[in-house]
Amino acid sequence: MPHAVKFSQFGGPDVLELVPMTRPVPADGEVVVEVMAAGLNPAETAVREGRYQSEYPLTFPVGQGSDFAGFISAIGSGVTGWAVNDAVFGHTILASHANFVVVPAGNILHKPDHLPWEVAGSLFVAASLAWNAVADANPAAGQTVLVHASAGGVGWIAAQLARLRGATVIGTASPSHFDHLRQIGVIPIAHGPDLTERLAALAPGGIDFELDHNASPSLVTIDSTDERALAQVAVMVANHQISVPVAAIYPLGQVQDAYRELEAGHAHGKIVLSMLPVGYAHQKVHAVDIRASEAMKDDPNRAPYPHTHEALPPVLGHRRGQPHPHYVEGDID
Numbered sequence: 001m002p003h004a005v006k007f008s009q010f011g012g013p014d015v016l017e018l019v020p021m022t023r024p025v026p027a028d029g030e031v032v033v034e035v036m037a038a039g040l041n042p043a044e045t046a047v048r049e050g051r052y053q054s055e056y057p058l059t060f061p062v063g064q065g066s067d068f069a070g071f072i073s074a075i076g077s078g079v080t081g082w083a084v085n086d087a088v089f090g091h092t093i094l095a096s097h098a099n100f101v102v103v104p105a106g107n108i109l110h111k112p113d114h115l116p117w118e119v120a121g122s123l124f125v126a127a128s129l130a131w132n133a134v135a136d137a138n139p140a141a142g143q144t145v146l147v148h149a150s151a152g153g154v155g156w157i158a159a160q161l162a163r164l165r166g167a168t169v170i171g172t173a174s175p176s177h178f179d180h181l182r183q184i185g186v187i188p189i190a191h192g193p194d195l196t197e198r199l200a201a202l203a204p205g206g207i208d209f210e211l212d213h214n215a216s217p218s219l220v221t222i223d224s225t226d227e228r229a230l231a232q233v234a235v236m237v238a239n240h241q242i243s244v245p246v247a248a249i250y251p252l253g254q255v256q257d258a259y260r261e262l263e264a265g266h267a268h269g270k271i272v273l274s275m276l277p278v279g280y281a282h283q284k285v286h287a288v289d290i291r292a293s294e295a296m297k298d299d300p301n302r303a304p305y306p307h308t309h310e311a312l313p314p315v316l317g318h319r320r321g322q323p324h325p326h327y328v329e330g331d332i333d
Contacts, residue, residue, distance in 0.1 A: 005255050008320040013259040016064060018252065024102035026076030031105050033088060037249075038096040039067035039122025040262050040271045041153070046093070064255070065097030069111055069120035070275075079105045087111040089234065091124040097255060109231050112238035119237060119244050122153075122270035126244075127233040130157035133211045134165070135229070141166025142207040146199065150186055151177035153270055157233070158211055159186045160242045167209075170202055172318075174312055180268050184243060245269030261283035261287035 004021040026032050043046075044064060046052055069089035072082055082105060090108035095101050111120045133154070139145045141272070145162045150154040150171025159169045163185050171186040177189040189198060200206060236242045247269035250258040255273060262271050 002099035003102075003252065004095075005252070006061040007048055007064065008062075008140040010048065011051070012257040013263070015048065016256050016259065017059045019061075020257065021098060021100065023073075023100050026074050026102055028076050028078045029104055030076040030102050031069045031072050031079060031082060031088075031108060032100055032102045033068065033090065033108065034073045034100055035068045035070040035096060035098060035121070035275050037069050037117040037121025037275065038065050038098075038273045039125070040258055040273070041066055041125050042262065043125075044094075045259060045263055062096040063098065065095060065124075065229075065273075066091055066093065067122050067124045068092065068096035068101055069117050069123075070101075072108075073100065076105075081105075082108075087113075089115075089120040089123055091128070093221075097252065097273055099252070106227075109227055109234065111233050115234055115238040116246075118246050118249055118272045118274065120234070122246070122272050123237065123244060124230065125233060126153035126157055126270070127230055127237075129154045130161060131229045131233055133158050136160040137162075137209040137211060139165050139167040139209050142168075144168045144170065144203045144205065146203075146207045146210045147171045148210070148212040149173070149265070150181060150188075151268055154215070155211070156184075157244065159243060160184055161233075162209075162211075164236075164241065168203070170199065170207070176266075177268055180245075247271055249274050251275075 002021050002023055003018045006017050007015040008017070009015050024032050044066060047056065047058070048062075048064065065090075068091075069087075070089060072084055072086045075082055075084065087110070088108040089111045090103055092101055092103045092107060095103075111117075115123075137145065139162050145159075145167045147155050147159045147162065147169055148171075150159045150169075151173040155171065159171050159181070163170050169186045170189055171181050172191050173181055173188055175188075175190055178324050181188040187196070187202060189202060233242065237244050245268060247267035248258070248261055249272050252273050252275055258271050258273060261267055
């Protein structure tokens with residue numbers, strides 16, 4: 001039986017419950033997606049804790065999750081350009097942590113064949129915000145960009161997008177993330193006192209643009225109509241032009257543990273729920289390129305880590321590029 005994550009009161013991860021769900025039926029202009037992977041975002045924690053109740057009132061019970069990737073399982077009338085079994089990634093509001101999600105057709109994009117499910121399922125929110133931040137700043141080659149929280153999901157992608165434009169990127173982060181930032185060509189600098197003076201030493205010519213993306217809950221500020229930009233980011237990730245590290249993968253039933261790790265604030269990379277996890281004990285999986293670094297001393301001269309695509313076991317989630325078995329053998333039990 002399919003399930004969805006819900007909560008019926010504000011609070012910590014303990015209020016999250018896995019409840020049976022009825023497979024949704026698409027209305028006009030909608031599609032139903034069987035979710036393979038779904039990412040976690042800090043804004044979801046803020047909403048679950050009631051911090052945005054005055055701006056975005058909720059009526060319990062409430063779903064959970066924004067990002068997702070999966071296969072189209074049903075198409076509503078009036079939808080063109082899509083077919084059942086198409087592999088997609090997309091965005092919804094408080095609903096992606098489930099076996100099925102129904103969304104407007106404009107909320108999904110084709111998943112590139114070589115983009116892992118675990119990365120695709122955590123990409124939409126961070127990529128949207130990062131792309132918009134860099135596009136608004138529009139840095140050019142030779143300019144210097146300061147990216148705040150550059151080791152976070154949005155800042156990590158924004159820093160790489162700015163570097164691809166030829167800009168020098170300085171990123172604020174805790175010292176434990178300095179090595180990760182050097183791996184993508186970002187000059188790290190610690191949060192804290194005397195930041196202005198320390199920045200002046202790193203960038204004597206000054207900072208041309210400053211990107212700070214910590215203002216509002218991302219799950220309600222996404223413009224899902226900017227398909228070209230998001231599709232371009234997805235291709236860049238699939239082609240290894242941009243890295244999106246995955247810190248941990250949990251099965252849907254361990255969503256509470258997944259949010260506990262997210263809220264601890266120590267993970268570098270996205271935390272993802274897998275809906276069809278490989279069946280072995282202690283399902284949580286750490287990508288080699290992230291966790292291996294935690295046992296090593298920070299070294300500016302270290303060789304780059306392998307790409308997440310190479311570090312993640314290929315059996316996770318679902319076989320990439322293969323037809324979805326459910327639409328040959330039957331629905332989820």
